[in-house]
Amino acid sequence: MRITATIRSSGAALAVLAGAQFTVMLATSIVNVALPQIRDGVGLSDGGTTWVVNAYGLAFGALLLAGGRAADLLGRRRVLLAGLAVFGAASLAAGLATSSPVLIAARALQGTGAAAIAPAALALVMDLFPPGPGRGRALGVWGAVSGAGGAAGVLLGGVLTEAAGWQWIFFAVAIGTLPVLVGTVVGVPPAPVTGSGRFDLPGTTTVTLALTALVWGLTTARRSGWTDTTVLGAFAVTAVLLTAFVLVERRHPNPLLPPRLFRAGRVTVGNALMALLGSVWIALFFFLPLYQQQVLGSSPLVTGLGQLPLAAANMLGSTLAPRISRRIGATATVTAALLTEAAGLLWLSRISAHGSYAADLLGPGILIGLGLSIAFVQLTTLSVEGVARQDAGLAGGLVNTSRQVGGAIGLAVLATLAGTATARAAVHQPQPEALTAGYRIAFGVCAAVLLATAALAPLLTRRTATGPSGASPSPAPQPAAGRRH
Secondary structure, three states, X not given: OXXXXXXXXXXXXXXXXXXXXXXXXXXXXXXHHHHHHHHHHHOOOHHHHHHHHHHHHHHHHHHHHHHHHHHHHHOHHHHHHHHXXXXXXXXXXXXXXXXXXXXXXXXXXXXXXXXXXXXHHHHHHHHHOOOOHHHHHHHHHHHHHHHHHHHHHHHHHHHHHHHOOOHHHHHHHHHHHHHHHHHHHHHOOOOEOOOOOOOOHHHHHHHHHHHHHHHHHHHHHHHHOOOOHHHHHHHHHHHHHHHHHHHHHHHOOOOOOOHHHHOOOOHXXXXXXXXXXXXXXXXXXXXXXXXXXXXXXXXXHHHHHOOHHHHHHHHHHHHHHHHHHHHHOHHHHHHHHHHHHHHHHHHHOOOOOOOOHHHHHHHHHHHHHHHHHHHHHHHHHHHHOOOOHHHHHHHHHHHHHHHHHHHHHHHHHHHHHHHHHHHHHOOOOOHHHHHHHHHHHHHHHHHHHHHHHHHHHHHHHOOOXXXXXXXXOOOOOOOOOOOEO
């Protein structure tokens, strides 16, 4: 009876934590199809419109490491609750915004809350499910809701924009955050604080500013070009700050990124491959809706509905990932998933300006959904495998940072390549054909990146943990009683 009750309790807590991840991914993509309406609603310029997306991604990507470390030191449940409160309030403020500065500031605050939610929720999942099949299934659920959240954002954004106005895309996120907040209070059990030592404020500050400068430079490069003095200045500041971060970390007694983290399991290789996967992931959900709307002429609602097969394939792949991994091994699973996704993107690289959803997007979307979800689940699992319990929040922040920063780099590079190809084609072709030429280049390069990532996947067989294969390091000493989150 007690075991059954524990399983049910863990299942309920997993549902809540998955809901938290779903809201984060939903907020990432829900604005994409509503940008023209948002631009007109608050008086944004074309350049300013991109900051409705960038402000969220900038804060989210830059603060994930800080959010993960705070979860380890202050308590994961406590940080999760604080993040949800900030996230929900910021979503409400975005919906009420009547000016562009208020809207962009609210989106940045929304990203700040998300940077606390994502690593804290992932660390709590790891707390609830020790290494083994149970954790594999839990991370499969995690992957399913991550992909479903991204696709649902496009669908819900289209439905709400047409039916009720762009403000409701933010109100819906705020409303959806409330049951997750209540569910966390009621259904996620408190647990001891596992981290120890002082918060590394100098290291956190320098790496956060470095990531901010990097992501800002990359997003600006999409509009101004790679040789723009502002962009080059941002990259120079990034290099200086990262150098300062390394120097600070060497001297701090409790560094933000302790060396032991990279000696555990497959953390280093897993994060490197996740960054490459992220570079394709975020670009995919950027270019696909543009092709559907600007070339095929689909409405926001039809564009959103077109994401449903991809989302269904994503959820199926996430469910199957742990079973496939147990049967053929983690490395083979990652390799097969990356090759499957690459095949879908190669198919997309043949899209036509006079194509159709059924002929050009349906089949590739299913392949991409299956490959993306399986690769995501496996790389997330491998990136936190073998990490000491005291660093679980930080490991969750790191793998999310790798995906976000990889996505920012990939999107900046691919947007530049697509824009160049479109400009070149526009000299002698109509706009739909010119746009399609740019999108084909973007999808083709995405496929090439995934093929290169698949070639690197065998590196995952090299473990750096000193313990036996599959075993986690010895747990950290238990803190004094009374410190709970």
